Structures are given as C-alpha cells and as structure tokens.
Amino acid sequence: MKTTPHIDPQAPIAPTILLPGDPLRAQFIAETYLDDAQQFNSVRNMLGFTGTYQGTPVSVMGSGMGIPSISLYAWELIHVFGCTKLIRIGTCGAMQEGINLYDVVIAQAACSNSAFMDQYDLPGTYAPIGSYRLIEAVRERAKAAGVTTHVGNILSSDTFYNAIPDFNERWQKMGIMAVEMESAGLYATAAHAGVEALGMFTVSDSLVTGEATTAAERQTAFTQMMELALPLAQI
Numbered sequence: 555m556k557t558t559p560h561i562d563p564q565a566p567i568a569p570t571i572l573l574p575g576d577p578l579r580a581q582f583i584a585e586t587y588l589d590d591a592q593q594f595n596s597v598r599n600m601l602g603f604t605g606t607y608q609g610t611p612v613s614v615m616g617s618g619m620g621i622p623s624i625s626l627y628a629w630e631l632i633h634v635f636g637c638t639k640l641i642r643i644g645t646c647g648a649m650q651e652g653i654n655l656y657d658v659v660i661a662q663a664a665c666s667n668s669a670f671m672d673q674y675d676l677p678g679t680y681a682p683i684g685s686y687r688l689i690e691a692v693r694e695r696a697k698a699a700g701v702t703t704h705v706g707n708i709l710s711s712d713t714f715y716n717a718i719p720d721f722n723e724r725w726q727k728m729g730i731m732a733v734e735m736e737s738a739g740l741y742a743t744a745a746h747a748g749v750e751a752l753g754m755f756t757v758s759d760s761l762v763t764g765e766a767t768t769a770a771e772r773q774t775a776f777t778q779m780m781e782l783a784l785p786l787a788q789i
C-alpha cells in the first residue's frame with residue numbers, strides 16, 4: 555500500500571472519512587460506532603481507523619488543529635488514498651445571538667484570515683463552500699431527529715487568540731455564525747480536487763454570552779452530531 559509522510563496505512567481507507575480534530579476522538583468514534591474497526595494510521599499519533607457503519611465502509615481519523623494540519627491530511631487522503639467524501643466534525647464558538655450551546659452549526663461556506671487560498675493564484679477571492687448534497691442530507695436527518703441546526707457562513711480562523719481588539723465584532727457584523735479553525739482549508743482542498751466536503755460542529759462556547767460547555771457535556775452533544783454525520787457514508 556502507498557505511504558505518505560503523514561499516513562502509513564496498515565489497513566484500507568474508505569472513500570468516506572470523518573475528521574474530528576482530536577485523534578482520541580477518532581478512536582472513540584471507531585470503538586463506539588463502527589463494526590470491525592481496524593487502525594490504519596499511527597504516524598505522529600494521528601490515529602485513523604476504518605470499519606463499517608450499518609454495512610457501509612467508513613474511516614475516521616484525527617485532523618489536528620488549524621488549516622495547515624487538516625489540509626495536508628485531506629490532500630493525502632484525496633490524492634493518494636482515494637477519499638471522495640470528507641466530513642469534519644468538531645466544535646465551534648457561536649458568534650450570533652440565538653445560536654446556543656449544543657446546537658449544530660453546518661458550514662455552508664467558510665471565510666478565513668488564512669493565506670491558504672493564495673496557492674491557487676486566482677484573479678479574485680475564492681469562496682470556499684460545503685457540498686450542498688451533504689448539507690441537505692444532514693438537514694433532513696436533523697429535522698427528523700429534532701436537532702437544532704444552523705446553516706450559513708462561518709469563519710475558519712488561523713488565530714485562536716487574536717491581537718486585533720475588535721476581530722470578532724468585525725466578523726459578527728458580516729453575519730458570521732460561528733468560528734472554528736479548519737473548514738476553509740478542507741473545502742478548498744476538496745474543491746481543487748473535485749470531491750465533496752462538509753464541516754459540522756457542536757457549539758462548545760459562545761462569544762456572545764461567554765457561556766462554555768464542560769468536557770462531559772460536550773460528549774453528549776457530540777454523540778448527537780455523530781448520529782447525523784455517520785449516515786452520510788451511505789448517500
């Protein structure tokens with residue numbers, strides 16, 4: 555089997571892959587939701603697993619934090635290992651009133667302060683968007699399950715701590731729903747390769763109210779989101 559600097563597969567990788575930031579979360583998902591899970595990667599402890607969900611092969615692997623990390627894994631998964639549906643599952647900070655802790659935010663589009671798009675040398679500004687097909691499928695499932703979702707524009711920030719005092723306010727003014735740190739890179743990498751990607755997140759904290767969740771509470775909300783994300787392997 556082919557190897558890359560970051561992935562040395564000890565088992566096959568499925569066309570659909572879920573990408574949580576934390577590799578231990580990937581292990582938890584494999585152990586909790588997948589049948590016959592086999593570990594395929596351990597390079598840099600970025601654990602990856604492949605199993606089946608209701609009979610359909612699906613992989614799950616940590617992405618690390620930030621656009622450079624998720625994008626290099628996505629690039630290798632797409633170009634070397636043939637992944638065609640990449641789904642980031644993570645947490646985000648809410649930036650608008652009415653987006654509450656534990657709601658699920660779906661990134662229809664992802665703005666960024668990253669220079670990642672410069673590599674495409676486009677004569678303008680690229681707008682990274684999620685797969686409409688995947689967005690629609692998640693929304694339908696969420697409605698049926700009674701899970702509150704918000705679909706719209708998010709910010710994939712290169713900075714968790716930013717020196718600009720009104721950094722958040724300026725993005726909030728543009729209607730940005732939430733902030734995380736990866737999806738714009740994932741979306742652009744997928745678009746450039748002609749494959750599908752989606753970013754969906756549980757709200758772990760609110761930049762509007764200052765509320766935050768505990769690790770234990772995040773686990774419950776995360777479970778709810780997994781039940782929306784895993785069936786995407788079947789469409």
Ligand code: HPA
Pocket residue numbers: 645646647711714733734735758759
């Ligand atoms: N900022 C960036 N990424 C995040 C946040 C945040 O406040 N919360 C969860 N992911």
